[in-house]
Amino acid sequence: MPFKYLRNGYVKPGVYFEQGDIVLAEAALMAGARFFAGYPITPASEIMEHMAYRLPMLDGIFIQMEDEIGAIAAVIGASWAGMKAMTATSGPGFSLMQEMIGYAHMTETPCVIVDMQRAGPSTGQATLPGQGDVQQARWGTHGDHSAIALAPFSVKEVFDMTIRAFNLSEEFRSPVFIMGDEILGHLRERVEIPSIDDIKIVKRKKPKKEDEIFFGGPETEIPPMPIVGEGYNALVTGSTHDEKGYRKVYDVNIHYRLVSHLVNKIEKNKDKIIDYEIIHTDNPEVLIISYGSMARTIPDTIRLAKNEGIQIIGLRLKTIWPFPDDIVRKLSDDVEYILVVEMNMGQIVRDVKAAVAEPNRVFSMHRLSAGLFTPYEILTEVKKIVKK
Amino acid sequence: MSKSDSQYYENPVLNFLRKEVLPTPFCPGCGNGIIANAFIRAVMELGYKDFNNFVFVSGIGCGAWIVSPHFKADSVHVAHGRAIPVAIGIKLAKPHLKVVVISGDGDLANIGGNHLIHAARRNIDMTVILVNNMNFGMTGGQTSSMTPYGLTTITAPFGNPEHPFDISELVYSAGAVFVARWTTFHVHQLKNSIKKALNTQGFAFIEVISQCPTELGRRIGMEKPSEMIQWFIKNSIPIERAKNMPPEELEGKFIIGEYPTKARPSFLKSLEVIKKKAKELLYQIAVD
Numbered sequence: 184m185p186f187k188y189l190r191n192g193y194v195k196p197g198v199y200f201e202q203g204d205i206v207l208a209e210a211a212l213m214a215g216a217r218f219f220a221g222y223p224i225t226p227a228s229e230i231m232e233h234m235a236y237r238l239p240m241l242d243g244i245f246i247q248m249e250d251e252i253g254a255i256a257a258v259i260g261a262s263w264a265g266m267k268a269m270t271a272t273s274g275p276g277f278s279l280m281q282e283m284i285g286y287a288h289m290t291e292t293p294c295v296i297v298d299m300q301r302a303g304p305s306t307g308q309a310t311l312p313g314q315g316d317v318q319q320a321r322w323g324t325h326g327d328h329s330a331i332a333l334a335p336f337s338v339k340e341v342f343d344m345t346i347r348a349f350n351l352s353e354e355f356r357s358p359v360f361i362m363g364d365e366i367l368g369h370l371r372e373r374v375e376i377p378s379i380d381d382i383k384i385v386k387r388k389k390p391k392k393e394d395e396i397f398f399g400g401p402e403t404e405i406p407p408m409p410i411v412g413e414g415y416n417a418l419v420t421g422s423t424h425d426e427k428g429y430r431k432v433y434d435v436n437i438h439y440r441l442v443s444h445l446v447n448k449i450e451k452n453k454d455k456i457i458d459y460e461i462i463h464t465d466n467p468e469v470l471i472i473s474y475g476s477m478a479r480t481i482p483d484t485i486r487l488a489k490n491e492g493i494q495i496i497g498l499r500l501k502t503i504w505p506f507p508d509d510i511v512r513k514l515s516d517d518v519e520y521i522l523v524v525e526m527n528m529g530q531i532v533r534d535v536k537a538a539v540a541e542p543n544r545v546f547s548m549h550r551l552s553a554g555l556f557t558p559y560e561i562l563t564e565v566k567k568i569v570k571k
Numbered sequence: 572m573s574k575s576d577s578q579y580y581e582n583p584v585l586n587f588l589r590k591e592v593l594p595t596p597f598c599p600g601c602g603n604g605i606i607a608n609a610f611i612r613a614v615m616e617l618g619y620k621d622f623n624n625f626v627f628v629s630g631i632g633c634g635a636w637i638v639s640p641h642f643k644a645d646s647v648h649v650a651h652g653r654a655i656p657v658a659i660g661i662k663l664a665k666p667h668l669k670v671v672v673i674s675g676d677g678d679l680a681n682i683g684g685n686h687l688i689h690a691a692r693r694n695i696d697m698t699v700i701l702v703n704n705m706n707f708g709m710t711g712g713q714t715s716s717m718t719p720y721g722l723t724t725i726t727a728p729f730g731n732p733e734h735p736f737d738i739s740e741l742v743y744s745a746g747a748v749f750v751a752r753w754t755t756f757h758v759h760q761l762k763n764s765i766k767k768a769l770n771t772q773g774f775a776f777i778e779v780i781s782q783c784p785t786e787l788g789r790r791i792g793m794e795k796p797s798e799m800i801q802w803f804i805k806n807s808i809p810i811e812r813a814k815n816m817p818p819e820e821l822e823g824k825f826i827i828g829e830y831p832t833k834a835r836p837s838f839l840k841s842l843e844v845i846k847k848k849a850k851e852l853l854y855q856i857a858v859d
Contacts, residue, residue: 190857218664220656239849244663244842249689253656256649256686260628260660263647264668268660286650411626411645411661412668416589418640420648429592429640430648 210345285324302552311552600796602781634675634702652682712786
């Protein structure tokens with residue numbers, strides 16, 4: 184059922200049956216996004232197409248750029264001019280964006296970047312799903328930094344996480360990644376759209392007159408952002424800079440202080456960022472960790488296993504970055520084996536192994552563009568591991 | 572305050588600069604100071620007392636440092652080649668601001684060339700000043716897409732085998748509505764063109780051919796800045812005269828002047844039309 188719109192421009196609250204990409208675009212509008220710059224790419228184009236249709240209705244700006252580098256650059260410019268801004272892409276475009284993603288990290292620019300992952304590397308399989316970019320979201324751009332990446336697993340969660348992505352990006356002055364995939368982008372599912380009045384929005388912190396720190400600063404504190412055109416004489420640079428923005432390309436102490444801030448403002452605030460879902464089971468022997476659409480068959484797997492006398496506890500990562508190593512460690516202490524299920528050759532399993540005691544208990548189950556495992560397939564793998 | 576200090580602070584151009592970052596890091600004889608001077612004087616002659624209505628965006632290279640950090644203004648110093656798309660984001664988000672990109676030939680024509688021609692095609696409302704010193708000065712004098720054919724650089728030790736862009740012609744063809752080219756010798760003409768560019772609705776582009784005695788001049792037998800300026804003077808041909816000259820006579824010349832202005836709807840103007848249509852549609856389809 185297509186969306187109905189109110190006179191205020193937002194979707195009429197209610198239950199709809201809609202596609203992930205389109206729900207994502209509407210959620211962004213409700214989160215306050217008024218700027219979208221993009222470049223066509225499967226399977227994220229629907230987000231851009233819907234934004235081209237919807238943004239002008241809400242007095243927003245849509246522009247189709249000459250490439251993904253231009254798209255993320257325009258988003259960063261709009262953010263410095265005070266707008267909530269976003270772009271959406273898939274693997275090849277995400278690779279092109281890495282340069283300016285680094286600039287967004289370095290200049291602490293809030294923005295939202297959607298990666299509807301397809302099968303890579305390179306052009307790969309454009310219409311098939313993948314989760315091969317999850318480490319790229321963390322380490323794709325050069326130099327030290329930290330990152331916030333969310334992984335929705337249903338169309339409803341696409342809506343909720345898009346709102347949250349904008350809020351996190353404003354709160355932590357950081358780019359935030361929504362790591363979806365082709366399955367989620369094109370999936371049509373029941374989704375309930377709330378009223379705009381019921382959506383909690385985090386507002387950007389603007390400088391007060393006496394403020395002198397606009398960049399870096401104390402490790403876990405987020406400095407206010409001097410928007411251009413508002414009389415702050417803002418100095419913004421991707422070079423190493425001091426707290427006012429002056430370029431400092433020789434001072435190693437200032438560089439250390441700035442980069443420590445970029446890492447620690449996220450890592451030391453990770454309790455405020457990390458979100459996950461646990462499917463509890465009494466006396467579990469196996470922990471299954473998964474995320475994104477790949478987690479959709481885990482609840483059934485756990486039920487099936489229970490019937491066969493195997494107790495599984497499920498951990499679904501709603502945030503991939505910062506990595507929730509504390510909860511992974513805690514849950515892994517109660518089980519004998521850990522199985523990580525992903526749609527790549529085993530990317531998050533590396534961080535799981537790093538987090539748990541006795542990493543030889545960690546097993547990886549993965550496939551590439553072939554989509555989800557059935558519960559039976561996962562159960563068969565679990566049986567092999569526990570040798571029952 | 573000593574006598575020299577008081578003279579230093581009397582220059583009205585200094586009101587537009589962050590005094591705490593002076594002197595500039597530019598090499599002796601660099602053309603960047605001349606261009607900064609021409610720009611600020613143009614702004615003053617237009618009646619501005621400060622840069623409050625301006626936002627500057629620049630990329631990487633010596634030309635990009637003219638504004639960042641020297642201009643007492645909002646300045647966004649971005650990744651190599653990306654000044655124009657960042658400036659587009661700023662302009663569209665805050666249309667009342669004058670958005671100006673000042674950057675070099677390597678930044679705007681080599682790595683950022685695609686953004687440049689697309690911004691001209693879209694006729695985005697902004698001013699772009701390309702400081703053409705004909706080489707990658709900051710990184711040590713490598714060949715750029717604007718290095719003249721046959722010229723010696725550190726990456727063309729036997730002469731440049733590539734032909735340079737005629738970047739003004741290219742940007743004009745791509746759709747810019749105001750295009751001018753001057754050298755650092757033609758300061759007054761440059762200043763007047765900057766005034767026109769800043770009052771243009773649409774994409775305004777100025778190429779300034781500038782001397783780089785340190786990284787280019789010393790490798791082509793023009794160690795002194797004055798020698799490079801003499802080279803510009805001797806080889807400059809006004810655009811009106813160049814029209815009637817055969818191409819072989821224009822080889823190695825600098826064609827200076829303003830291109831005829833064009834009347835095309837700017838991107839912002841076109842966006843207003845689109846927003847109006849979209850809002851009318853919303854009004855039609857909206858439910859209670």
